[in-house]
Amino acid sequence: MSAHASHAPNRSGLWDYLTTVDHKKIAILYLIAGGIFFLAGGLEALLIRLQLMYPEIELVGAKTFNELITMHGTTMIFLAVMPVIFALMNAIVPLQIGARDVAFPFVNALGFWLFFFGGVLLNTSWFLGGAPDAGWTSYTTLALNQYSGIGVDFYVLGLQIAGLGTLIGGINFLVTIINMRAPGMTFMRMPMFTWSSFITSGLILFAFPAITVGLVLLMFDRLFGGNFFNPDAGGNVVIWEHLFWIFGHPEVYILILPAFGIISEVVSTFSRKRLFGYSSMVFATALIGFLGFMVWAHHMFTTGLGAIANTLFGLATMLIAVPTGIKIFNWLLTMWGGQIRFPTANLFAVGFIPTFTIGGMTGVMLAVPPADYQYHDSYFVVAHFHYVIVGGLVFGLFAGLYYWWPKMFGKMLNETIGKWNFWTFFIGFHLTFFPQHFLGLMGMPRRVFTYLKDQNLDMGNFISTIGAFGMTIGTILFLINVVVAAKSSKRAPADPWDGRSLEWAIPSPPPEYNFVQTPLVRGLDALWVEKMAGNKGMTPAEPIGDIHMPSPSFLPFLMSLGLFVAGYGFIYHNYVVVVIGLLFTLGCMFTRSVKDDPGYHIHEDELEEKGVKA
Amino acid sequence: MKGWQQYWRQFSLFALLALVLTGCGKDELSALKPSGPVAAMQFDLMKLSSAIMIGVFIVVMTIFTYVLIRYRKRPGQQGIPKQVEGNHALEILWTVIPFLLLIIMAIPTVTTGFALHKEYPKEEAVQVKVTAHQFWWEFEYPDLGVATAQDLVLPVGKKVQFVLSASDVKHAFWIPALGGKIDTNPGQENKMWLQADKTGIYYGKCAELCGASHALMDFKVEVMEQADFDTWVANMKGVQAKEPATATSPLAAEGQQIFDKSCLGCHAVAGKGGKMGPNLTNFADRERVAGIKAHTPQNIAEWLKDPQKMKPGNKMPNLNLDDNQVKALVEYMGTLSVSEKK
Ligand code: HEM
Ligand SMILES: [Cu+2]
Numbered sequence: 027m028s029a030h031a032s033h034a035p036n037r038s039g040l041w042d043y044l045t046t047v048d049h050k051k052i053a054i055l056y057l058i059a060g061g062i063f064f065l066a067g068g069l070e071a072l073l074i075r076l077q078l079m080y081p082e083i084e085l086v087g088a089k090t091f092n093e094l095i096t097m098h099g100t101t102m103i104f105l106a107v108m109p110v111i112f113a114l115m116n117a118i119v120p121l122q123i124g125a126r127d128v129a130f131p132f133v134n135a136l137g138f139w140l141f142f143f144g145g146v147l148l149n150t151s152w153f154l155g156g157a158p159d160a161g162w163t164s165y166t167t168l169a170l171n172q173y174s175g176i177g178v179d180f181y182v183l184g185l186q187i188a189g190l191g192t193l194i195g196g197i198n199f200l201v202t203i204i205n206m207r208a209p210g211m212t213f214m215r216m217p218m219f220t221w222s223s224f225i226t227s228g229l230i231l232f233a234f235p236a237i238t239v240g241l242v243l244l245m246f247d248r249l250f251g252g253n254f255f256n257p258d259a260g261g262n263v264v265i266w267e268h269l270f271w272i273f274g275h276p277e278v279y280i281l282i283l284p285a286f287g288i289i290s291e292v293v294s295t296f297s298r299k300r301l302f303g304y305s306s307m308v309f310a311t312a313l314i315g316f317l318g319f320m321v322w323a324h325h326m327f328t329t330g331l332g333a334i335a336n337t338l339f340g341l342a343t344m345l346i347a348v349p350t351g352i353k354i355f356n357w358l359l360t361m362w363g364g365q366i367r368f369p370t371a372n373l374f375a376v377g378f379i380p381t382f383t384i385g386g387m388t389g390v391m392l393a394v395p396p397a398d399y400q401y402h403d404s405y406f407v408v409a410h411f412h413y414v415i416v417g418g419l420v421f422g423l424f425a426g427l428y429y430w431w432p433k434m435f436g437k438m439l440n441e442t443i444g445k446w447n448f449w450t451f452f453i454g455f456h457l458t459f460f461p462q463h464f465l466g467l468m469g470m471p472r473r474v475f476t477y478l479k480d481q482n483l484d485m486g487n488f489i490s491t492i493g494a495f496g497m498t499i500g501t502i503l504f505l506i507n508v509v510v511a512a513k514s515s516k517r518a519p520a521d522p523w524d525g526r527s528l529e530w531a532i533p534s535p536p537p538e539y540n541f542v543q544t545p546l547v548r549g550l551d552a553l554w555v556e557k558m559a560g561n562k563g564m565t566p567a568e569p570i571g572d573i574h575m576p577s578p579s580f581l582p583f584l585m586s587l588g589l590f591v592a593g594y595g596f597i598y599h600n601y602v603v604v605v606i607g608l609l610f611t612l613g614c615m616f617t618r619s620v621k622d623d624p625g626y627h628i629h630e631d632e633l634e635e636k637g638v639k640a
Numbered sequence: 641m642k643g644w645q646q647y648w649r650q651f652s653l654f655a656l657l658a659l660v661l662t663g664c665g666k667d668e669l670s671a672l673k674p675s676g677p678v679a680a681m682q683f684d685l686m687k688l689s690s691a692i693m694i695g696v697f698i699v700v701m702t703i704f705t706y707v708l709i710r711y712r713k714r715p716g717q718q719g720i721p722k723q724v725e726g727n728h729a730l731e732i733l734w735t736v737i738p739f740l741l742l743i744i745m746a747i748p749t750v751t752t753g754f755a756l757h758k759e760y761p762k763e764e765a766v767q768v769k770v771t772a773h774q775f776w777w778e779f780e781y782p783d784l785g786v787a788t789a790q791d792l793v794l795p796v797g798k799k800v801q802f803v804l805s806a807s808d809v810k811h812a813f814w815i816p817a818l819g820g821k822i823d824t825n826p827g828q829e830n831k832m833w834l835q836a837d838k839t840g841i842y843y844g845k846c847a848e849l850c851g852a853s854h855a856l857m858d859f860k861v862e863v864m865e866q867a868d869f870d871t872w873v874a875n876m877k878g879v880q881a882k883e884p885a886t887a888t889s890p891l892a893a894e895g896q897q898i899f900d901k902s903c904l905g906c907h908a909v910a911g912k913g914g915k916m917g918p919n920l921t922n923f924a925d926r927e928r929v930a931g932i933k934a935h936t937p938q939n940i941a942e943w944l945k946d947p948q949k950m951k952p953g954n955k956m957p958n959l960n961l962d963d964n965q966v967k968a969l970v971e972y973m974g975t976l977s978v979s980e981k982k
Pocket of ligand 2: 775812846
């Protein structure tokens with residue numbers, strides 16, 4: 027056998043997706059998995075809101091309610107928005123930098139399967155003795171054995187496995203963006219979405235180890251009687267809070283920065299203008315990422331850290347408003363003087379601006395520690411973080427999905443349904459979360475399964491639940507839109523929006539090798555530069571030739587499966603199963619190490635024929 | 641595009657709805673109706689920061705609205721808009737202005753922050769030791785030698801220095817109308833001071849998820865004139881010094897017997913009994929049963945018959961009492977009073 031197989035492996039359907047290492051297909055896997063978890067988290071949210079529609083009703087019990095808020099929060103943060111971000115990063119970043127693939131395709135697939143199996147493990151808790159019920163923050167001592175059930179073990183192991191996937195995914199993007207940019211694509215010519223993905227990946231690299239360590243300690247406390255967090259045996263409950271938030275605060279920037287990137291792309295494309303203040307945008311993004319690590323204790327103002335610590339962390343938090351403000355004004359000025367169109371993608375981007383501004387404003391208010399003693403753990407906080415993560419991030423993701431859907435799937439989403447999608451979701455969103463600011467100030471703590479009749483909290487809660495129905499309708503319309511698009515026979519053009527960056531230079535959906543010839547980048551907004559110069563497409567940086575591709579592999583799936591099995595072994599204290607699962611994973615790693623896998627080539631004469639099937 | 645108009649209509653409608661229909665909440669509960677200096681200082685900071693933020697929002701919305709109307713693409717529009725790279729003067733402007741606004745906020749943040757963290761010795765403030773339990777509150781007055789649970793009794797116009805901790809999981813102590821919250825950490829002590837400037841009843845809450853009945857971990861704060869407070873302390877001490885009052889009726893006597901046998905293991909009355917559950921010395925004077933339900937014989941009976949039903953997950957076992965025993969207990973518990981009021 028020659029060193030290089032000359033034929034592309036012939037795989038199709040499910041088997042293709044189980045073994046793929048193609049970043050575009052992995053993007054689709056992330057999107058599907060994230061979408062499913064999103065629906066689960068949304069269903070949980072709806073049940074939460076129904077239970078709170080009227081005072082003192084008994085729809086779900088107190089314990090189930092706590093399981094619902096815990097699973098809702100955990101699912102939404104770790105298993106819903108995170109993978110959709112990874113979906114867009116996978117689908118778009120290599121294209122935007124003119125790369126044929128990510129740096130480590132095998133690792134990319136492994137990252138997905140770890141995330142997926144971790145998420146599945148966590149969610150099976152519903153059927154195996156109860157979901158975690160200590161809140162998505164799992165504060166000790168409530169999250170210790172003495173006070174909570176087996177659900178928290180699912181939380182610890184599920185998140186550990188999923189977190190490993192995220193960590194290696196992040197590292198992969200760092201290396202990809204540093205090493206795989208096309209000739210001419212300097213850092214200061216990278217599109218904003220790639221920039222924000224880069225900084226987000228950096229944050230993942232530094233933040234996730236903190237939760238990994240925290241989860242290991244919690245696992246020792248719960249499974250092996252360690253006493254790290256048990257005050258009765260000299261443990262310290264506040265340490266968990268620090269570890270959690272040293273990860274948890276950067277995490278919210280990990281989530282929001284890609285949304286900033288998407289908004290920058292969408293607003294500029296649909297204004298037909300280059301991004302205003304590009305270099306200050308890059309600088310602001312980096313600064314936000316940096317400051318994001320400095321402020322974790324603002325989640326702990328009421329923990330009793332003292333006046334000095336609280337004041338310093340409060341002031342540091344306020345500072346983040348400056349780079350964030352720069353971004354908002356730059357977006358406004360990008361639209362200034364442009365020719366603004368309003369397809370659904372831009373509706374979401376434009377709707378993002380005031381909504382996110384409100385979330386940012388309440389953020390600054392929360393950064394005032396003495397006032398936060400009133401806001402903290404009240405519904406005001408629930409309102410604030412939903413304005414940021416739904417009004418900011420989810421709006422951003424919708425904008426990104428409407429914008430890049432044609433590139434990913436070769437089909438356009440329907441604009442009429444899209445507009446209905448936007449308006450129901452947007453109005454429903456504000457109905458749901460705006461009144462919650464007042465509920466909090468009027469004395470409603472968060473995470474309460476009910477509230478008493480005589481407290482004037484009825485009206486706000488009722489409006490809030492009605493709004494949740496609006497968001498549900500919006501989400502269903504999106505799903506309908508996906509089906510309609512899939513059924514339609516019209517193919518999307520390569521460049522439906524008159525785009526500016528490289529991904530629009532190749533067909534929709536892109537062939538598996540992305541670029542037939544690596545493009546030569548001659549400025550910011552590479553494609554736009556060529557359009558302005560009157561060229562039909564990018565200037566190639568290399569002659570046409572055979573393209574080397576990595577071979578698909580079933581190993582990432584199997585490796586993750588091994589850890590998944592070991593996870594159950596830990597949860598049920600069955601160490602035989604633990605050993606079997608870990609050995610299985612190690613065996614796969616061994617196989618991967620010793621087996622020579624040179625990949626394959628796509629020959630010159632086969633080029634152009636292949637397109638990814640969505 | 642008439643989208644943004646629709647948005648504004650919605651937005652102002654909800655703001656109005658939420659504000660007008662609820663009138664900023666209930667006096668006893670709302671952080672927007674401060675009844676003491678701590679809550680007032682915090683409210684001032686809220687007003688300052690929201691005023692600045694609303695100012696910023698108005699600027700953003702004005703530019704936003706103008707841009708969306710003025711620069712939307714019109715049919716037949718030709719040419720390509722000017723590709724502006726940026727504008728250093730403008731970019732510096734919107735870096736510097738937020739900085740200045742933040743400084744305006746930072747100054748009172750620092751001063752108030754330190755004011756709220758002062759600690760007052762017993763010469764200047766009533767000292768109260770708070771211990772949070774799943775799902776009830778224990779209040780001790782170490783200098784006065786009395787202890788109570790669920791209903792916190794305070795003198796008006798006087799500083800109260802709290803020392804707070806928890807016996808099991810983390811809780812948070814919050815009386816919105818009097819001031820913001822602080823966590824009660826198991827194994828550690830936190831400090832906070834508050835002051836109530838008006839007599840009356842205030843609602844207190846647990847603000848940190850602490851298990852199934854977190855939502856029901858309410859307590860009441862009864863603020864009274866100094867003289868009444870002194871009387872209350874004297875009465876509490878008087879009762880605690882002696883044996884529980886002898887029951888006044890045969891039914892109550894029967895109740896007392898059951899109580900001594902089945903309840904004293906966990907609940908203290910008049911200086912006798914355990915500390916697993918709330919101290920019941922002044923139970924009949926309370927505002928609420930279990931911190932949440934109206935203080936009526938029916939609710940007491942309901943609690944005794946099935947404590948898990950009213951507060952799921954709490955630590956009081958079901959004692960499997962029959963109706964007669966419950967009736968006797970309710971009668972007896974009605975006598976557990978230190979004040980004249982019944
Ligand atoms: C349909 C849309 C949604 C609705 C109606 C909704 C509603 C709620 C409600 C009522 C709570 C419980 C608040 C409490 O008592 O503490 C909650 C908590 C939470 N939500 Fe959402 N939510 C929605 C979407 C999202 C999304 C998209 C995310 C994140 C991307 C998210 C993240 C969270 C988090 C982190 C918590 C805290 C959970 C905890 O306290 O452990 N939510 N949500
Ligand atoms: Cu509590």
